[in-house]
Amino acid sequence: MDKLLITGGSPLNGVVRASGAKNAALPILAATLLTKDLITIKNLPHLHDITTMLELLGSMGCGVVVDEKMSVQLDISTLNNCEAPYELVKTMRASILVLGPLVSHFGRAVVSLPGGCAIGSRPVDLHLRGLEAMGAKIDVTGGNIVATVDGRLQGARIFFDKVTVTGTENLLMAATLAEGQTVLENAAREPEVVDLAECLIAMGAKITGHGTDTIVIEGVEALNGTTYPVMPDRIETGTFLVAAAITGGKVKVIDTDVKSLEAVLAKLEEAGAKVACGENWIEVDMEGRRPNAVNISTAPYPAFPTDMQAQFVALNSVATGVGRVIENIFENRFMHVDEMLRMGADIEVMGNTAIIRGCDKLKGAPVMATDLRASASLVLSALVAEGDTKIDRIYHIDRGYECIEEKFGALGAKISRVLN
Ligand SMILES: CC(=O)N[C@H]1[C@@H](OP(=O)(O)OP(=O)(O)OC[C@H]2O[C@@H](n3ccc(=O)[nH]c3=O)[C@H](O)[C@@H]2O)O[C@H](CO)[C@@H](O)[C@@H]1O
Numbered sequence: 432m433d434k435l436l437i438t439g440g441s442p443l444n445g446v447v448r449a450s451g452a453k454n455a456a457l458p459i460l461a462a463t464l465l466t467k468d469l470i471t472i473k474n475l476p477h478l479h480d481i482t483t484m485l486e487l488l489g490s491m492g493c494g495v496v497v498d499e500k501m502s503v504q505l506d507i508s509t510l511n512n513c514e515a516p517y518e519l520v521k522t523m524r525a526s527i528l529v530l531g532p533l534v535s536h537f538g539r540a541v542v543s544l545p546g547g548c549a550i551g552s553r554p555v556d557l558h559l560r561g562l563e564a565m566g567a568k569i570d571v572t573g574g575n576i577v578a579t580v581d582g583r584l585q586g587a588r589i590f591f592d593k594v595t596v597t598g599t600e601n602l603l604m605a606a607t608l609a610e611g612q613t614v615l616e617n618a619a620r621e622p623e624v625v626d627l628a629e630c631l632i633a634m635g636a637k638i639t640g641h642g643t644d645t646i647v648i649e650g651v652e653a654l655n656g657t658t659y660p661v662m663p664d665r666i667e668t669g670t671f672l673v674a675a676a677i678t679g680g681k682v683k684v685i686d687t688d689v690k691s692l693e694a695v696l697a698k699l700e701e702a703g704a705k706v707a708c709g710e711n712w713i714e715v716d717m718e719g720r721r722p723n724a725v726n727i728s729t730a731p732y733p734a735f736p737t738d739m740q741a742q743f744v745a746l747n748s749v750a751t752g753v754g755r756v757i758e759n760i761f762e763n764r765f766m767h768v769d770e771m772l773r774m775g776a777d778i779e780v781m782g783n784t785a786i787i788r789g790c791d792k793l794k795g796a797p798v799m800a801t802d803l804r805a806s807a808s809l810v811l812s813a814l815v816a817e818g819d820t821k822i823d824r825i826y827h828i829d830r831g832y833e834c835i836e837e838k839f840g841a842l843g844a845k846i847s848r849v850l851n
């Protein structure tokens with residue numbers, strides 16, 4: 432199994448381009464199930480999860496043509512089944528995103544129920560309750576969600592008890608072809624939800640209020656094809672900026688989405704970084720300094736994202752002072768902490784709070800990636816640690832970071848993929 436070998440100690444310097452956002456690309460690819468016209472999605476990141484979603488669409492009979500620039504043309508007119516099997520869903524929870532489009536467009540969907548995962552139990556009850564409110568019949572049998580509707584789904588007023596990103600996306604997609612008006616209240620405001628809505632609008636959907644907590648959808652009878660570029664990845668961007676801050680370096684991320692990173696940039700400034708921004712670029716300059724510890728509390732957008740929590744635990748572990756990090760979204764998202772302890776970090780976890788006392792030096796060690804952002808935080812820790820760190824189970828990182836060793840390598844990191 433592949434591992435990443437990182438020799439720490441060099442400040443990162445240079446320019447790197449943000450890839451397309453995994454968490455926008457996945458719902459947008461699922462949304463192509465809503466039209467029988469040819470549709471082209473551009474700026475897809477070259478990631479394992481994207482391949483899995485394309486494989487899933489292919490397994491349903493859809494035509495999938497990928498070009499060398501990761502632009503993909505999809506033809507749903509050849510779809511011959513509406514099933515997302517366990518083999519694919521177990522490797523990617525976001526497969527649940529095909530549920531809403533399938534039942535709305537074809538009146539039937541069989542999607543394996545995603546189980547729990549490393550970061551928490553992650554139920555999909557709100558997705559199912561919303562589809563039921565729109566008139567779908569939902570049965571869970573043999574580990575599968577079977578959703579059916581006679582005729583069209585019906586518009587409904589749906590209030591989410593909890594803010595859910597993929598839940599909002601699933602119902603938003605389903606509502607585009609429903610009969611009448613759907614109102615999603617306490618909806619997720621994440622930039623990826625907005626990107627999906629913009630893609631749906633380009634396909635002819637009638638949507639207003641995306642980016643606020645109330646989204647209104649007027650259902651239409653059919654959606655059309657389009658060409659749509661996926662937004663840049665704010666979490667990948669944030670990870671590169673933390674890499675600059677943690678190593679005392681200077682990194683500029685280009686072709687990114689500045690507005691979506693406000694909460695992260697505010698914390699980088701609090702940590703002592705000089706942050707400069709242009710229309711589509713962000714530069715973090717740490718001028719060789721050690722970061723100051725910062726307090727973080729994760730919450731739905733526009734607050735600080737849970738997907739950047741682990742990276743800031745890494746930053747705090749070498750900072751001056753003591754940082755408190757509170758994880759409010761997922762109940763088990765501190766798996767990186769035990770691995771960082773192996774590198775000499777001083778971190779205490781109590782319930783959903785981690786207290787991190789910054790230490791002078793981390794030391795390289797063999798560590799294990801447990802989930803996607805935990806892996807990113809181990810890469811960051813390794814970049815600043817003394818000596819070599821070998822990170823095992825890096826298939827987690829390949830789900831979310833395109834060409835990780837090439838991109839970090841170009842910034843001066845000593846990083847390579849090894850077999851043992
Ligand atoms: C592919 C994708 O976009 N993944 C992102 C998405 O995951 P995902 O959409 O799975 O996360 P949610 O926003 O749904 O989860 C938020 C919270 O709501 C709970 N919940 C969710 C749905 C439901 O039906 N019932 C329920 O209780 C979850 O257990 C969690 O505690 O948003 C998360 C929160 O920003 C990010 O960390 C993930 O990177």
Ligand SMILES: C=C(OP(=O)(O)O)C(=O)O
Nearest residue numbers: 454524525738803804831
């Ligand atoms: C948790 C994440 O992804 P997923 O929802 O696909 O597991 C993530 O992107 O950090």
